[in-house]
Amino acid sequence: MTAALSSTSTQRTVDLGPAVELVSKEEGHRQPLAPEFVSAEDFSPLEVAYDFGRVRREDIESGPRNIWRYKKLLPVPSNVEEIPNTEPGCTRLVRADRLAKALGLKRVWVKDDTGNPTHSFKDRVVAVALAAAREFGFDTLACPSTGNLANAVAAAAARAGWQSVVLIPSSLERAKILTTAVYDGNLIAVDGNYDDVNRLATQLAAENETWAFVNVNVRPYYSEGSKTLAFEVAEQLGWRLPEQIVVPIASGSQLTKVDKGFRELGSLGLVEETPYKVFGAQATGCSPVSTAFRNGHDVVQPVKPNTIARSLAIGNPADGPYVLDTVNRTGGAIEDVSDEEVVEGIRLLARTEGIFTETAGGVTVATTKKLIETGKLDPEAETVLLITGDGLKTLDAVEGRIGPKATVPPSADAVRAALQS
Amino acid sequence: MTAALSSTSTQRTVDLGPAVELVSKEEGHRQPLAPEFVSAEDFSPLEVAYDFGRVRREDIESGPRNIWRYKKLLPVPSNVEEIPNTEPGCTRLVRADRLAKALGLKRVWVKDDTGNPTHSFKDRVVAVALAAAREFGFDTLACPSTGNLANAVAAAAARAGWQSVVLIPSSLERAKILTTAVYDGNLIAVDGNYDDVNRLATQLAAENETWAFVNVNVRPYYSEGSKTLAFEVAEQLGWRLPEQIVVPIASGSQLTKVDKGFRELGSLGLVEETPYKVFGAQATGCSPVSTAFRNGHDVVQPVKPNTIARSLAIGNPADGPYVLDTVNRTGGAIEDVSDEEVVEGIRLLARTEGIFTETAGGVTVATTKKLIETGKLDPEAETVLLITGDGLKTLDAVEGRIGPKATVPPSADAVRAALQS
Numbered sequence: 001m002t003a004a005l006s007s008t009s010t011q012r013t014v015d016l017g018p019a020v021e022l023v024s025k026e027e028g029h030r031q032p033l034a035p036e037f038v039s040a041e042d043f044s045p046l047e048v049a050y051d052f053g054r055v056r057r058e059d060i061e062s063g064p065r066n067i068w069r070y071k072k073l074l075p076v077p078s079n080v081e082e083i084p085n086t087e088p089g090c091t092r093l094v095r096a097d098r099l100a101k102a103l104g105l106k107r108v109w110v111k112d113d114t115g116n117p118t119h120s121f122k123d124r125v126v127a128v129a130l131a132a133a134r135e136f137g138f139d140t141l142a143c144p145s146t147g148n149l150a151n152a153v154a155a156a157a158a159r160a161g162w163q164s165v166v167l168i169p170s171s172l173e174r175a176k177i178l179t180t181a182v183y184d185g186n187l188i189a190v191d192g193n194y195d196d197v198n199r200l201a202t203q204l205a206a207e208n209e210t211w212a213f214v215n216v217n218v219r220p221y222y223s224e225g226s227k228t229l230a231f232e233v234a235e236q237l238g239w240r241l242p243e244q245i246v247v248p249i250a251s252g253s254q255l256t257k258v259d260k261g262f263r264e265l266g267s268l269g270l271v272e273e274t275p276y277k278v279f280g281a282q283a284t285g286c287s288p289v290s291t292a293f294r295n296g297h298d299v300v301q302p303v304k305p306n307t308i309a310r311s312l313a314i315g316n317p318a319d320g321p322y323v324l325d326t327v328n329r330t331g332g333a334i335e336d337v338s339d340e341e342v343v344e345g346i347r348l349l350a351r352t353e354g355i356f357t358e359t360a361g362g363v364t365v366a367t368t369k370k371l372i373e374t375g376k377l378d379p380e381a382e383t384v385l386l387i388t389g390d391g392l393k394t395l396d397a398v399e400g401r402i403g404p405k406a407t408v409p410p411s412a413d414a415v416r417a418a419l420q421s
Numbered sequence: 422m423t424a425a426l427s428s429t430s431t432q433r434t435v436d437l438g439p440a441v442e443l444v445s446k447e448e449g450h451r452q453p454l455a456p457e458f459v460s461a462e463d464f465s466p467l468e469v470a471y472d473f474g475r476v477r478r479e480d481i482e483s484g485p486r487n488i489w490r491y492k493k494l495l496p497v498p499s500n501v502e503e504i505p506n507t508e509p510g511c512t513r514l515v516r517a518d519r520l521a522k523a524l525g526l527k528r529v530w531v532k533d534d535t536g537n538p539t540h541s542f543k544d545r546v547v548a549v550a551l552a553a554a555r556e557f558g559f560d561t562l563a564c565p566s567t568g569n570l571a572n573a574v575a576a577a578a579a580r581a582g583w584q585s586v587v588l589i590p591s592s593l594e595r596a597k598i599l600t601t602a603v604y605d606g607n608l609i610a611v612d613g614n615y616d617d618v619n620r621l622a623t624q625l626a627a628e629n630e631t632w633a634f635v636n637v638n639v640r641p642y643y644s645e646g647s648k649t650l651a652f653e654v655a656e657q658l659g660w661r662l663p664e665q666i667v668v669p670i671a672s673g674s675q676l677t678k679v680d681k682g683f684r685e686l687g688s689l690g691l692v693e694e695t696p697y698k699v700f701g702a703q704a705t706g707c708s709p710v711s712t713a714f715r716n717g718h719d720v721v722q723p724v725k726p727n728t729i730a731r732s733l734a735i736g737n738p739a740d741g742p743y744v745l746d747t748v749n750r751t752g753g754a755i756e757d758v759s760d761e762e763v764v765e766g767i768r769l770l771a772r773t774e775g776i777f778t779e780t781a782g783g784v785t786v787a788t789t790k791k792l793i794e795t796g797k798l799d800p801e802a803e804t805v806l807l808i809t810g811d812g813l814k815t816l817d818a819v820e821g822r823i824g825p826k827a828t829v830p831p832s833a834d835a836v837r838a839a840l841q842s
Contacts, residue, residue, distance in 0.1 A: 170828050351604060356600065356604070399599060408609060
């Protein structure tokens with residue numbers, strides 16, 4: 001697929017910085033950098049391989065206050081910070097003592113990715129996808145999505161002056177349509193469910209040589225963007241790795257890339273190679289990876305999602321087996337939580353740390369609680385929680401459960417009485 | 422008011438860093454630092470006065486990546502970064518070439534304050550208010566609000582482990598109630614309009630000695646937080662001042678404090694004292710300051726607001742006369758724009774730069790356009806736009822005006838046909 005384009009792209013000089021080739025995840029088949037995502041040899045996902053050379057902390061610290069400070073560790077052009085794109089990253093790592101106390105943990109950090117341009121971690125992956133896609137000669141950024149990804153793609157394309165094509169199910173909530181439509185790209189509502197939209201995207205990616213579907217044909221580059229979460233956590237901790245990290249699982253890509261990021265930092269000598277455990281979080285209503293982990297399987301049985309955590313509702317997660325590998329290798333675990341617990345997780349984080357996360361963040365917080373209760377997470381070890389999206393986008397999850405403490409007439413006595421009741 | 426508390430506070434040692442006293446804005450009467458906001462001598466607003474000593478760029482650059490890097494220029498304790506609080510600030514300054522081209526400007530920067538913890542500049546002022554309030558012995562953070570301020574106060578109190586009392590009109594939209602209620606403070610709905618709620622807040626601030634109403638009794642400290650917008654713009658430009666800056670006007674406090682911030686940087690030798698012009702932006706439906714400017718008045722006639730830019734809808738802006746002073750002194754101007762233009766401003770910024778702002782940001786963008794068209798803003802001079810809030814909070818402003826380009830059946834041909842139509 002995209003054969004014409006990739007043959008063109010091998011003729012021109014593609015500058016993707018330290019990236020040198022693509023490697024298949026199963027059997028390690030190597031092939032030139034191109035907008036392809038599945039190995040023709042073993043049909044496994046393709047991943048970017050690098051020749052990093054020497055990378056020093058000073059190179060990073062003197063870079064811009066966004067993910068491009070890590071450009072020597074990403075598949076992006078060496079002048080990437082000069083090219084119009086969004087500038088996500090360098091979000092807060094918050095020392096969360098009140099959350100720690102509530103959970104019975106010794107030391108907790110919250111990586112608050114709601115500070116990104118469109119308020120989710122998707123800005124990271126989309127920015128890297130856009131930078132790589134430009135090198136391959138694409139001129140349109142595209143995706144199928146039901147939420148965060150749609151926002152991120154439409155916004156990044158707008159900023160770069162690119163066309164965008166965003167495919168959504170026509171039944172999507174009005175608010176999610178507005179937050180994508182405002183960027184004035186080509187937002188197309190498709191009469192069908194998310195599976196229909198996804199299939200359509202794969203077909204269009206194969207047929208349209210100038211469309212970069214961020215999570216299809218340029219997925220190997222796109223997914224590398226999640227490494228920047230690991231890079232930032234390590235740098236913000238003072239160039240060291242945490243002992244435990246809890247990561248939500250949708251396709252599973254983010255979890256494996258956070259691990260990849262930590263390993264790259266270690267192998268480059270940017271941090272000491274101290275042991276860390278990676279934990280995965282799912283909603284019970286879409287918990288194929290958690291179920292496989294619990295049953296000791298190394299393959300993941302697809303499920304039909306039914307959870308309020310829609311941004312994690314991928315029933316057949318592409319990177320599920322690799323998540324199991326990572327979690328088992330590092331000595332972590334995976335758990336899943338009910339929708340009720342998800343809402344409690346959202347409320348706990350808001351109440352203790354003033355951070356309002358979307359349902360995916362509720363999954364991460366609630367799963368952390370469960371992992372402690374089941375003895376899988378060490379309460380004495382330093383723990384990082386990845387909070388990857390914003391509560392403003394999933395207001396329906398808390399609707400009907402929270403509200404004013406009281407409604408009173410406009411008198412000081414009435415306010416005081418309400419507070420004492 | 423708060424007499425008992427302020428007499429206590431003069432006995433204990435209050436550490437508010439470089440802040441030394443309060444000064445009345447009209448006649449310059451001086452009084453000790455206390456939680457008071459109006460001079461008993463001349464009834465004008467009280468402002469914080471400082472003894473800065475020596476402040477070097479290195480002191481700031483080696484500080485945390487939030488507003489506390491400027492602690493030597495704020496009324497906050499010298500160990501402020503160690504005290505639980507939100508950590509707002511260090512938001513993006515985006516080089517906005519596509520917006521510049523659309524507006525016919527040579528060089529534009531957008532200060533994107535949607536990246537703050539609760540996605541508006543209010544996190545800055547509330548964080549400073551909380552830090553000062555703690556020194557004065559308060560234990561409850563309070564405010565009357567209809568939106569951004571409510572979010573910021575409830576979140577900051579949660580993070581600090583304080584009580585909060587947030588008063589809102591009971592008719593407030595459900596989404597704005599949810600985004601405050603989630604932090605689990607004391608959210609009180611008041612049967613009345615915003616004026617009723619405001620009056621109630623002033624009464625409660627006078628009667629409750631342990632309640633810090635951020636924009637009432639600790640307002641002199643609170644409002645200093647807006648200076649950090651100026652500090653960041655200057656630092657992010659490489660320690661220099663822009664030639665022109667466009668600031669939205671609600672109470673007018675932000676505009677005057679941005680100017681104060683620039684002047685402080687200049688007088689401390691942190692930047693060269695190059696000339697700059699401050700421009701003010703209002704919605705026509707609430708444009709008392711713009712009207713006074715146009716008529717050459719130095720007082721501001723109150724109005725009854727009627728605009729979709731609700732976060733700017735203050736009909737009797739407390740700092741209106743000082744805004745006129747600032748704008749006239751720097752050679753700037755003030756303009757106002759219709760609600761229709763506000764929506765166009767929101768859409769223009771989203772389309773060109775991928776930044777989705779609330780109605781206040783739409784006012785800023787649209788006013789900039791008008792200031793260029795009327796020859797008041799120099800298109801050749803470098804211009805900074807303050808974008809102070811997030812579009813996710815004012816979705817109703819774009820509702821009904823934007824949507825999908827097309828709704829199609831799930832086929833590739835249908836998508837292609839829709840794009841060509």
